[in-house]
Amino acid sequence: MTTHFPYIRAILLVLLSTLSIHMSAQDSDIRSGKLWLDDQGQHINAHGGGILQHNGTYYWYGEHKSDHTSNALVGVTCYSSTDLIHWHNCGVALSMSDRPGSDIERGCIIERPKVIYNHRTGKFCMWFHLELKDQGYGAARYGVAVSDRPEGPFEFLSSQRANPGQWPTEFDSRALAIADTLHIARYQQWWTPDWYRAVECGLFVKRDLEGGQMSRDMTLYVDDDGKAYHIYSSEDNLTLHIALLTDDYLHHSDRYTRVAPAGHNEAPAIFKRQGTYWMITSGCTGWAPNAARMFSAPCIWGPWTQHPNPCIGPRADKTFGGQSTFILPLGNDRWIFMADIWRPRHPSDARYIWLPIDFEDDKPVIRWCDEWHP
Numbered sequence: 001m002t003t004h005f006p007y008i009r010a011i012l013l014v015l016l017s018t019l020s021i022h023m024s025a026q027d028s029d030i031r032s033g034k035l036w037l038d039d040q041g042q043h044i045n046a047h048g049g050g051i052l053q054h055n056g057t058y059y060w061y062g063e064h065k066s067d068h069t070s071n072a073l074v075g076v077t078c079y080s081s082t083d084l085i086h087w088h089n090c091g092v093a094l095s096m097s098d099r100p101g102s103d104i105e106r107g108c109i110i111e112r113p114k115v116i117y118n119h120r121t122g123k124f125c126m127w128f129h130l131e132l133k134d135q136g137y138g139a140a141r142y143g144v145a146v147s148d149r150p151e152g153p154f155e156f157l158s159s160q161r162a163n164p165g166q167w168p169t170e171f172d173s174r175a176l177a178i179a180d181t182l183h184i185a186r187y188q189q190w191w192t193p194d195w196y197r198a199v200e201c202g203l204f205v206k207r208d209l210e211g212g213q214m215s216r217d218m219t220l221y222v223d224d225d226g227k228a229y230h231i232y233s234s235e236d237n238l239t240l241h242i243a244l245l246t247d248d249y250l251h252h253s254d255r256y257t258r259v260a261p262a263g264h265n266e267a268p269a270i271f272k273r274q275g276t277y278w279m280i281t282s283g284c285t286g287w288a289p290n291a292a293r294m295f296s297a298p299c300i301w302g303p304w305t306q307h308p309n310p311c312i313g314p315r316a317d318k319t320f321g322g323q324s325t326f327i328l329p330l331g332n333d334r335w336i337f338m339a340d341i342w343r344p345r346h347p348s349d350a351r352y353i354w355l356p357i358d359f360e361d362d363k364p365v366i367r368w369c370d371e372w373h374p
Ligand code: DGJ
Pocket: 048, 111, 112, 217, 266, 267, 285, 286, 287, 323
């Protein structure tokens, strides 16, 4: 019996781990960082994602990632759920194109897709960060797609840079006069105090004025009054912009503001509580995690104030190994903080962090929980 014990133990361990993988698809807890199986027994493939609640169903949209590349070989995926635990794979909501030269040609980069519903038009509107095929991260565009149904198929409309020809709303005549004195050729060396001051005063806004502002990591937000906003990392990821959308949610209006100029923020996620807007972001360290940042404002147009990292506990200084992507309102003063644990060497194996947001002294705090029920 003693000689067989290691074998029996090994078999029992295999059985138990198989059982626990299957249980994770069936029980009722969220387990951040673990595999999360859909209704077909596959790890959910919806990274950098966001969630739309529509007619009692949650729709989770995200980047489909392949085993060996983060480039978009498939498109934006959609999953649906009524309990936030069990997810039905609805398939590909926005497919990549096989037409050479298409903005969304297979192999381009599509990141952080978000979908909002427009009550006036009855359309589902998807915005995402788009990098054209074989151009690295140089294009820095947003893309827009639309559908009559939440699960798609979404029709791609267009992609471009943001707000060409427009200065931020807060640029009064004094700020414009200062910007007028800034010449990009004089600031070849980055990260010097002079360069920081120039970026804060709009050096890169001016550089990109004609062709439009860069638009990378992004989210969408619909306010209580139905106005929708596109929030994105601009100015070479140095400054966040918040741009008001047109009433059909398919274009930028002319109005936008800057948040934390030269602050180097990515991965914006936003919610509103008791009249205060809270935004959680990350620093810019590629796929590697860093400490989350947090800002608040009494109005979406600012002024925005920075607060300490809202994460608490082990690995809080690395956002528990993740990077923010979305904040899901549950109602009754409850929100879920959603983040991605990237796996750049095996992109499809990237994991999800979903944690409840608590409030201490009326400020959001996020604590790690191995498992919890939403
Ligand atoms: C961090 C961003 O947040 C991600 O969406 C992705 O663009 C990576 N950088 C690429 O390095």
